[in-house]
Amino acid sequence: MAIRSRRRVAAFAAALLAVSLSACTGEEPVSDDLSGNRVGAMTDYGVNAQFKATEALNFSILYNNHPNYPIKNEWLFWSELTKRTGVTLQPTAVPLSDYEQKRSLLIGAGDAPLIIPKTYPGSEAPFVASGSILPVSDYLDLMPNFKDKIAKWNLQPDVDQLRQLDGKFYLLPGIHENVWTDYSLGVRTDILAQLNLTAPKTWDEVYTMLKAMKAAYPNQYPMSDRWSKPTPGGALFNYMAGAFSTNGGWGYRNDYWDANAKKFVFTGATDGYKQMVTYLNKLVKEGLLDPESFTQDDDTAIQKLATGKSFVISANAQELVNKYRTTMAATLPNAKIVKIPQPTGPAGEVKAGSRLENGVMISKKARDSKNFVAMMQFIDWLYYSDAGQEFAKWGVPGTTYNKDASGKFTLAPDVDYVKLNPTGTKHLQKDFGFGNGVFAYGGTTQLLQSTFSAEELEYQKAMDAKKILPVPPPHPYEDAEAEQATLWETPLKDHVSQMTLKFILGQRDLSEWDAYVAELKAKNMDAYIELVNKAHDRFAKQRG
Amino acid sequence: MVTVEHKPAPAPALPAVRRRRRGLKVTRGYRVFQAVNAVVLTIVVIVTLYPFVNVVARSFSQEAYIRAGQVNLVPRGFNLSTYKLVMADDMFWANYRNTVFYTVVATAVAIVLTTCYAYVLSKKHLRGRSALVGIAVFTMFFSGGLIPNYILITSLGLKNSVWAIALPNAISVFNLLVMKAFFESMPVELEEAAAVDGLDTYRILWRIVLPLSKAMIATMVLFYAVAFWNSWFSAFLYMDQSDLFPVTVYLRNLIAGATGAGSVGAADADLQTAANIQAVTIVLTVVPILLVYPFVQRYFVSGVMLGAVKG
Numbered sequence: 105m106a107i108r109s110r111r112r113v114a115a116f117a118a119a120l121l122a123v124s125l126s127a128c129t130g131e132e133p134v135s136d137d138l139s140g141n142r143v144g145a146m147t148d149y150g151v152n153a154q155f156k157a158t159e160a161l162n163f164s165i166l167y168n169n170h171p172n173y174p175i176k177n178e179w180l181f182w183s184e185l186t187k188r189t190g191v192t193l194q195p196t197a198v199p200l201s202d203y204e205q206k207r208s209l210l211i212g213a214g215d216a217p218l219i220i221p222k223t224y225p226g227s228e229a230p231f232v233a234s235g236s237i238l239p240v241s242d243y244l245d246l247m248p249n250f251k252d253k254i255a256k257w258n259l260q261p262d263v264d265q266l267r268q269l270d271g272k273f274y275l276l277p278g279i280h281e282n283v284w285t286d287y288s289l290g291v292r293t294d295i296l297a298q299l300n301l302t303a304p305k306t307w308d309e310v311y312t313m314l315k316a317m318k319a320a321y322p323n324q325y326p327m328s329d330r331w332s333k334p335t336p337g338g339a340l341f342n343y344m345a346g347a348f349s350t351n352g353g354w355g356y357r358n359d360y361w362d363a364n365a366k367k368f369v370f371t372g373a374t375d376g377y378k379q380m381v382t383y384l385n386k387l388v389k390e391g392l393l394d395p396e397s398f399t400q401d402d403d404t405a406i407q408k409l410a411t412g413k414s415f416v417i418s419a420n421a422q423e424l425v426n427k428y429r430t431t432m433a434a435t436l437p438n439a440k441i442v443k444i445p446q447p448t449g450p451a452g453e454v455k456a457g458s459r460l461e462n463g464v465m466i467s468k469k470a471r472d473s474k475n476f477v478a479m480m481q482f483i484d485w486l487y488y489s490d491a492g493q494e495f496a497k498w499g500v501p502g503t504t505y506n507k508d509a510s511g512k513f514t515l516a517p518d519v520d521y522v523k524l525n526p527t528g529t530k531h532l533q534k535d536f537g538f539g540n541g542v543f544a545y546g547g548t549t550q551l552l553q554s555t556f557s558a559e560e561l562e563y564q565k566a567m568d569a570k571k572i573l574p575v576p577p578p579h580p581y582e583d584a585e586a587e588q589a590t591l592w593e594t595p596l597k598d599h600v601s602q603m604t605l606k607f608i609l610g611q612r613d614l615s616e617w618d619a620y621v622a623e624l625k626a627k628n629m630d631a632y633i634e635l636v637n638k639a640h641d642r643f644a645k646q647r648g
Numbered sequence: 649m650v651t652v653e654h655k656p657a658p659a660p661a662l663p664a665v666r667r668r669r670r671g672l673k674v675t676r677g678y679r680v681f682q683a684v685n686a687v688v689l690t691i692v693v694i695v696t697l698y699p700f701v702n703v704v705a706r707s708f709s710q711e712a713y714i715r716a717g718q719v720n721l722v723p724r725g726f727n728l729s730t731y732k733l734v735m736a737d738d739m740f741w742a743n744y745r746n747t748v749f750y751t752v753v754a755t756a757v758a759i760v761l762t763t764c765y766a767y768v769l770s771k772k773h774l775r776g777r778s779a780l781v782g783i784a785v786f787t788m789f790f791s792g793g794l795i796p797n798y799i800l801i802t803s804l805g806l807k808n809s810v811w812a813i814a815l816p817n818a819i820s821v822f823n824l825l826v827m828k829a830f831f832e833s834m835p836v837e838l839e840e841a842a843a844v845d846g847l848d849t850y851r852i853l854w855r856i857v858l859p860l861s862k863a864m865i866a867t868m869v870l871f872y873a874v875a876f877w878n879s880w881f882s883a884f885l886y887m888d889q890s891d892l893f894p895v896t897v898y899l900r901n902l903i904a905g906a907t908g909a910g911s912v913g914a915a916d917a918d919l920q921t922a923a924n925i926q927a928v929t930i931v932l933t934v935v936p937i938l939l940v941y942p943f944v945q946r947y948f949v950s951g952v953m954l955g956a957v958k959g
Contacts, residue, residue, distance in 0.1 A: 406716075432712075
């Protein structure tokens with residue numbers, strides 16, 4: 105089985121390569137005259153207008169089928185969508201487990217539906233060279249709501265990061281009004297109370313807290329962490345990096361934008377990164393952080409928490425409620441755990457993160473459809489207008505939810521969603537198709553937080569008080585540069601991640617930091633950063 | 649002559665064998681061997697059975713105990729509600745029906761085609777025989793690749809039908825070679841006699857060869873049926889609607905989908921599927937094919953071994 109699937113992967117890679125090579129031979133640029141593509145489109149479509157196709161239209165869409173709310177034809181979502189917009193969606197249902205693979209296959213075989221949602225920023229890149237994806241940045245004039253929100257929420261720098269070699273972008277990202285942070289430390293508050301401690305606000309206080317826990321329970325590690333597969337420390341490094349003016353974990357990129365010097369520096373060699381590593385090394389050295397944190401799987405870490413072998417673990421809102429609490433309710437009935445606002449560090453009261461979400465790719469062949477303009481307007485309405493976003497998330501007023509004058513959302517009495525209305529007999533996602541990850545994401549902070557619990561709202565309020573770090577500027581490469589950068593990037597990244605763990609776990613002494621930086625230099629760190637800065641300068645000049 | 653000479657021999661031979669067996673039994677080395685054998689095989693049995701028993705135990709347990717890692721061989725917080733929940737899901741049963749349907753059709757097609765191909769290949773006088781074997785063996789090492797296969801199936805109009813699953817996988821080369829070796833080991837005289845009596849090739853296959861190959865056929869049915877029951881990949885590739893999926897795709901989505909790294913950080917609520925729902929679905933999916941084994945087992949060993957010597 106393993107051999108067979110490896111063979112499949114190899115064959116698949118070869119096929120993709122073949123497709124992208126053949127597509128490189130140059131295609132006729134499509135004409136930008138849209139006069140033949142306006143069938144069904146509205147002439148007076150604009151911001152906050154209700155999109156309604158002038159005739160009944162059908163669009164094919166790739167559908168990411170979630171096991172918790174499997175697709176149903178009788179969902180109110182489909183019928184109400186058709187009623188409001190005149191558009192009927194024809195979904196190709198793909199299991200969530202293998203969505204990416206089937207998406208690659210369909211695009212590679214030229215058989216992809218017109219609308220391809222659930223694509224995370226960056227994962228559209230492999231398809232760009234094949235020429236089968238529409239450069240959506242050329243057609244933003246058809247999408248007034250998208251443009252409006254980009255301008256209103258000052259998202260241009262974020263969107264610029266999506267630009268490919270040709271200066272265009274190929275993904276319509278999901279967009280958030282504000283940076284949404286979800287991951288942080290989960291802490292046992294009953295232990296805090298027992299030891300007369302308050303919840304830590306800074307990473308130094310986290311250290312003090314763990315120290316006190318260790319003093320009271322000397323035979324165990326007070327913190328044992330998870331989310332280390334496949335990226336060790338994926339969540340932890342990611343959310344603590346902002347406090348140390350660097351990046352790490354899931355969000356690790358080799359290039360870090362030094363806002364003061366106005367240039368890129370190599371992340372793994374910055375002082376901030378060293379501080380973060382030194383701090384974590386201290387925790388491990390003093391027995392405060394379980395060394396297995398970076399190798400164990402999630403279930404093992406949760407088991408340690410649930411059996412009282414550890415008191416602190418990385419958390420997000422869902423995991424806190426669905427897993428930690430429900431598990432501990434059975435094993436440690438007196439335990440209480442909360443998610444504390446992300447502790448701050450040398451960087452001060454800041455929060456880092458992207459405001460871009462997964463989004464939509466469009467098949468290039470859609471451009472030739474006589475309904476192309478109508479389709480873009482439809483996508484703009486459903487994914488980017490306030491009305492469309494509210495519809496996708498909450499459904500139909502009076503049937504699935506109610507909204508009072510102050511803009512507060514409440515579920516209909518018989519409908520449940522994220523346990524907000526546990527007595528409801530019907531489920532917003534399972535029975536109506538709303539709150540569906542394929543259609544509902546991003547939007548205003550008010551809409552995002554409309555489904556949060558009181559506790560989570562408090563967390564968000566604390567986080568919203570922090571300053572948002574600016575996103576790094578884009579530095580799209582030219583062809584030859586991209587090839588060169590790829591050759592350098594992976595060995596550099598691998599070395600950083602290996603050495604990060606060795607330093608933290610004490611397998612390599614921190615006095616060897618300079619030697620480590622020299623090793624990075626031997627792996628072309630300087631040349632790489634020079635390349636990044638060159639690409640950035642060129643792009644900055646082009647854009648004025 | 650020969651038979652006459654042998655006639656008196658059996659009487660003294662029998663006690664001799666028995667005595668030798670008794671002698672073997674008391675050997676120390678043999679006892680040690682037996683003990684070691686028993687221990688090793690018991691360990692193998694435990695190692696093989698433990699994960700299965702564990703899944704069964706999980707399926708009857710409460711979620712919290714599974715998460716806390718406290719469920720091993722015996723269910724904790726016994727409940728049947730998860731079974732009721734999973735069994736109440738229409739999609740689960742729709743996909744289950746698909747699995748049964750696909751398995752039956754695909755196995756039937758596979759058996760017919762494999763038998764015909766193997767029988768032909770077993771005939772030494774067939775011209776171009778080595779080329780035909782070569783064609784089959786070639787596919788063991790090379791394939792057209794995912795996208796060309798997909799385009800082929802799509803342009804043949806097989807997508808979203810049972811044929812997309814049954815036809816491309818109809819002949820497993822391994823099974824073909826096993827069967828070919830089996831047919832080759834059949835006495836040629838048998839078929840020659842049938843031919844002399846006036847049967848043509850097809851009736852020789854139908855009336856003489858196949859009735860003598862029941863053990864082999866049963867084994868092949870088992871091989872193919874298990875493979876088709878467990879397979880998910882072709883259905884995943886060629887089926888576009890969830891009500892056409894076999895239950896394996898349903899199961900995979902439930903397990904891999906809910907734990908995959910791709911979903912990390914996604915805004916979906918209730919992303920993780922409960923561990924006991926996974927366990928229940930696994931049990932319900934595995935049980936039927938497991939139940940087939942005891943019925944086919946008596947053919948199984950002899951069937952696999954039949955072709956072995958010559959193969």
